[in-house]
Amino acid sequence: MGQTKAGAIKVNANKLGISVEEYNQKVESGLKNCFRCKQWLSLDLFRSDKSRYDEKNPSCTKCRNAYCRSRHKSIPKELRKPLGPPPSPCRDGDKRQARARVNHRIKAGKLPHPNSLACVDCNHFGSDKRHEYDHYKGYAGIHHLEVECVCTSCHGKREKQRHDSQQATE
Ligand SMILES: [Zn+2]
Ligand SMILES: [Zn+2]
Missing domain, CATH: 1.10.30 (DNA Binding (I), subunit A)
Known part of the structure; x- marks a missing residue:
């Protein structure tokens, strides 16, 4: 299902404006390009993701964390669920x-x-x-x-x- 490894590499290399050869050289030396910060980083800075062609998440852990945090922050206060259980219903005669x-x-x-x-x-x-x-x-x-x-x-x-x-x- 989805893209082949070769196809994915071609697309990624194109996006970065480098040749497939250059791209492969980087990958062979144990690097991966982060989809967000566009930096070549060591593979162990990426979390594993079995659904990807290289079994790695497209963005590095740092970017992923920053992204999750920014998404979390953007939830307006009034839409957040209140903490704790909801107040108990008013019982007649209590x-x-x-x-x-x-x-x-x-x-x-x-x-x-x-x-x-x-x-x-x-x-x-x-x-x-x-x-x-x-x-x-x-x-x-x-x-x-x-x-x-x-x-x-x-x-x-x-x-x-x-x-x-x-x-x-x-
Ligand atoms: Zn990154
Ligand atoms: Zn009085």
């Missing part, structure tokens, strides 16, 4: 997961720290009371990131209210 998700977003800077916001219920602002994110829509998977910032006292009131209304419907 309080711990919902809270962990919110905490993770605070740490990642995607949500402001609750203490830097005013309480949506009483408008309290300041470091004398702790603020928390309340999952005001509940812990269904689709509401895991729907939170409101409230102070601990208002959060407590909200939780009592939710508890009472749940008892009333039961």
Whole structure:
């Protein structure tokens, strides 16, 4: 399949602008012309490639590595796969997961720290009371990131209210 050895040599010699004799002399002295840097280099600077007529890769290892690196670099950041496993799906009713998700977003800077916001219920602002994110829509998977910032006292009131209304419907 493909080119014959003689044919390949002729093509290569032509490309380099030398005669087949010259080309053969180089090859006989243990050299190979790199397809990329066009230099005559020792055969052991080429990786083996069984599909080639001389069982060697057409470019030297140095050029090959540089080429692979340049190709690697050209992949834009947004197209690269994210590292690590994909985030697990939001599980309905999983309080711990919902809270962990919110905490993770605070740490990642995607949500402001609750203490830097005013309480949506009483408008309290300041470091004398702790603020928390309340999952005001509940812990269904689709509401895991729907939170409101409230102070601990208002959060407590909200939780009592939710508890009472749940008892009333039961
Ligand atoms: Zn090279
Ligand atoms: Zn409050």
